[in-house]
Amino acid sequence: MTLDAPSLLRQLFDRAVEVADPMQSLAAVLPPKPAGRVVIIGAGKASARMAEAVEAAWGPCEGLVITRYGYARPCAGIEIVEAAHPVPDAAGMQATRRMLDLVSGLGADDFVLALISGGGSALLTAPAGDITLAEKQALTDALLASGAPIGEINGIRKQISAVKGGKLAAAAYPARMLALMISDVPGDDPGDIASGPTVGSTGDAARALAALNRWNVTPPASITTYLTAGGAPLAPEDIRLSHVQNVIYAAPSQSLAAAAELAQTAGIKVDILGDALEGEARDVARAHAAAALDRQAALPPGSPPVLLLSGGELTVTRRGNGVGGPNAEYALALAIALDAAPGIHAIACDTDGVDGAAEVAGALIGPDTLKQAAAKDVIAAQALSDNDAHHFFEHIGGQVVTGPTLTNVNDFRAILIQPR
Known part of the structure; x- marks a missing residue:
């Protein structure tokens, strides 16, 4: 099964935002x-x-x-x-x-x-x-x-x-x-x-x-x-x-369910890890990378892709002087932990369009993320150490910029896993 993974992941994020738009949802409860x-x-x-x-x-x-x-x-x-x-x-x-x-x-x-x-x-x-x-x-x-x-x-x-x-x-x-x-x-x-x-x-x-x-x-x-x-x-x-x-x-659960439904129509198996995840962004990313690699190892050749969805609100302990937010930092730490594993792409964004204090929703990663950074002399580990994830993804064109989404149901994370 051939997928345009970045495009699909962005569509899933956009769907999660869409169902939480007050112009689409408030009238029903007013x-x-x-x-x-x-x-x-x-x-x-x-x-x-x-x-x-x-x-x-x-x-x-x-x-x-x-x-x-x-x-x-x-x-x-x-x-x-x-x-x-x-x-x-x-x-x-x-x-x-x-x-x-x-x-x-x-x-x-x-x-x-x-x-x-x-x-x-x-x-x-x-x-x-x-x-x-x-x-x-x-x-x-x-x-x-x-x-x-x-x-x-x-x-x-x-x-x-x-x-x-x-x-x-x-x-x-x-x-x-x-x-x-x-x-x-x-x-x-x-x-x-x-x-x-x-x-x-x-x-x-x-x-x-x-x-x-x-x-x-x-x-x-x-x-x-x-x-x-x-x-x-x-x-x-x-x-x-x-x-x-x-x-x-x-609430976040409704947005994740809408994204899951859209993914399922594309023939993807969905596993929702939870809508209320908390913790240090880089720690959660390492755990999710390990889970994604395990899931990929268990996929027989030719089997449908698997999507891991999660929401909640991750945190960042400021150690450096860079510019970042929990979603971009999660994506950067995830890319490092996956270490260019083929067939795994991910998106991590805040549904309000603002990750941290920057006008950036989050980031997309794939197997080529670290290679793209190295080609521009950007060191992923250094960027993570400096809490500088937004600049990292700006250099490689991996930022997701939405402008004001006019809603807010917290973080949206999706990892798309295809068989090797």
């Missing part, structure tokens, strides 16, 4: 527009697209949504504000304050629709207590470099925020609220998506301090002081959250 005052709020990389989908169904609406720079969409009534991600900025903080003001003072007869997606943790910025934006930025940068999993990072964020961990919903009480969410977190916990602005926190300040210590992150003194004093928890049973309904309507 109720009829309630009577009375309706306010739309939201934050995340997909939130502007979600707002666009709401107005396509309900017509012009009142509201305010915060999205990443470059991810705005045209809306007739809902105001779209762009701000920084993954490290917050003043635009995000100012818009968050305006959002809190917008929902404060609503009554029991009013209705709030919250549109929440990945990226909202950085875009919704309201440091608690005396913590400054600069201190919040420094902590965010340190956490992103530490290799800590997203669940622990978000647990810390909730404790030092006046908007996360259910506090956005609390500000709107006693209004009724429906929060529609696109999951970008392993396990699809609503409290982890954008650090749960409409979901009470089950963590506490002591746990946040322990996580900082575990990942060798020393926060600014004001943050340590605030956490030592008890942080800013809001329990799930708080009365101010009693009028909130949280609904995840799009």
